[in-house]
Amino acid sequence: MPGTPYPKEQMHRIAYTKLSERQIADKLSTVAVSGPTSASPLSDVFAGKSIQIVTDKGPALAYTFSRGNRLSVAENGGGAVEAGYGALTLSSVAFFSHMIPGTQRGYAVVVDQDTNLAAVFELWFSGYEDKREVQREIYYGYVEQPGQEAPKARHVTTNRVEGKGFYWKQDTGAETLEFYPSAAYSNFVELSRLGGELGFCAPSDYIKINDDFYIYTRTECEFSGTFTAYVMDLNRVEQVGVRLGFDSNDELEYYVFRGKGEWLGQIAQFEKFGDENGSPVPAAAAGQTPAKGARRVYRPLRTMAKMSKADVDAAVAKRASAFPAATTGPGAQMGGNRGPSTGWLAGKTFTLRYDHAPAMEYRFDDAETLNWRKEGDSGWTKARYQAWESTPGVILYGHLLDGAPNHDGHSIVVDFHQGLVTCFNGYLNTPYFANEAGVKILFGVIEMEGLIPPKYNRHQFTDEMVGRAVSQNYAPGLTSMHLYTTPHSLSWIIFTDADAGGLEWSGPAAYVKIRDGLYFMYWLEEACNGTLGTILVNLHTMRDVGVGYSCGTNGLSMSAVGAHERLAGRFDITRFYQVKS
């Protein structure tokens, strides 16, 4: 019986070992001498040559390359050391990488042999509190040519890669989908390593060699800390690069690779025309000089409140708030563009009969107060709610279920034109952190006087949103973009003040089709802050409305979400998620 491609734990759930400097040094000692492995034949483009690389604000590197993938390198005129290296070429671009024996440092170097310009990536371990996380500093320079003036041009950081997406297959067999919706971050889906269920995000660099060739890097911060860098030819969709880091079993991966891919599409950029700034997210605060290797990294798990079930119960007992009347307070800004709520439900009575969960009976007192009970219960529970009619006949409303053992909250789309209901049933006391929301998806029908529901028809999961990018403006200064990278996850990109894509993160998600152009979806901010976000996206009006459900030390909260949207394009990726026999 064939196995599945799925890991025991997804990347955001793996408790990566906190490797010590000694453990790292021990594992590096061998590869520093041997050099990186490669599934493809290595290039001897440098064999027998000596080159001097001069960088603007970094090291001067004097290399002598021997046969057998051996080199000697002298940094800044110091003594030469010998190391193993691996080189690969892509047209005129040569790429090589090596470590410095006896250290936890190494280099990845890109040389454009047409221009002699070079980009040098200094790489090192033990530079951050999580010592396994590879650090990088980038230096720009050139290969010195005796008797010639130093070139004035340099490789430069760029946003010209922003909006692109590729399928890549390395010579190792590793298959990924990689999206560059930001100039500072990227999103990658590990198709072969992890089965492609979820997409993940990592801080990234984008460097322009010329109009056709670019360098990309990512460091899997908050996960394994692995560093990947490659040169890519956008036209031929080919890559050469390096992967350096420790996997989930703490095995060292250090190899150079060659890959081929497919172009998946191009989504929109939102910077002003002419803005090609490749550093939209400053590495340090204004007026401060960034430390070596510094960059902005979103590390949400560090700041997330990690609560036990007892903590959650106590916090919810202290405060459980749904749709607070004040226009400020937790989450209020996310509802800035939700539009007017509807009072259509006031005075109505109906039952939502779910296929695989107890039926819920409702009596609506007014536009903001309802009474609910599970079928068979005698007593009614009063709850505050708010409702929005996204399109005629389709209403989204949400409420907390006071007294539920897991402090449930329902975000419900009732579709009176079809007699159907879909509920995202949020709940707490989940396995990893008790305050992290989980979700159950409930499909069913509406039982209401004068309404005959279907017997078999239901709202359905859909992949119609997969690959799409949709921006959301919630309030002035609060603009993000969803990128629906797999049928089971989405990522969100935060725009900078200049409307460049900045930090990005991702979480599990699902999409339900209510009707053409109307999609009900959720995402879980797992290992982030535990929020369950639910929105009803109307592609006709380009507005979403929804409900956020979250628990922290301040208690349980349900709040409105609403944004003006813009379509930002679509990647052609649904074919990667078909079941293959």
Next chain:
Amino acid sequence: MTADTTPTRRSFLKGGALLAAPLAAALPAALVADDRLRARLEKLEDEAAVHKLHQAWLRQINTRSGDAATPLFADSEGAAFDQSVRSIAADHAGQPDAIEVAADGQSAAGRFHCAVEIETTIAQDCTLARMAHAQGGGFVRRTERRVLKVEYMKASGAWAIAKVEFASV
């Protein structure tokens, strides 16, 4: 017959007296003019000092560089300026700058039409806002036309800002 045209001392004195009369009358007027010039000079110097003080303050605002060595405010209360203001630029579509020094030269008032860039920090109460702050953003900026009303006072011979107020145009 020739006339005695030799001027006599008397006639000289007479003429002198005639000439002297306007001089004697003009002396107090010159003194007055001198005072006026001095007052005007002092006023111009005060206006220039206030203008210089205003420019120094604008520089501090626009560069966000408070210089403790050159205090611009008469007291800390006056210095408690709206921190949401990021920059102030002259509004050349507005009225000209006006600095009026009081008659006693101990206080002054300025009116400056300007374009004020105001930055409002977004509360970190949701993931999006927290991420915006994490990347060095998390604020909303807007520019408004305002009239900057500033009161100045002279203490120990030096001008200082007593009060700053932004008014709607």
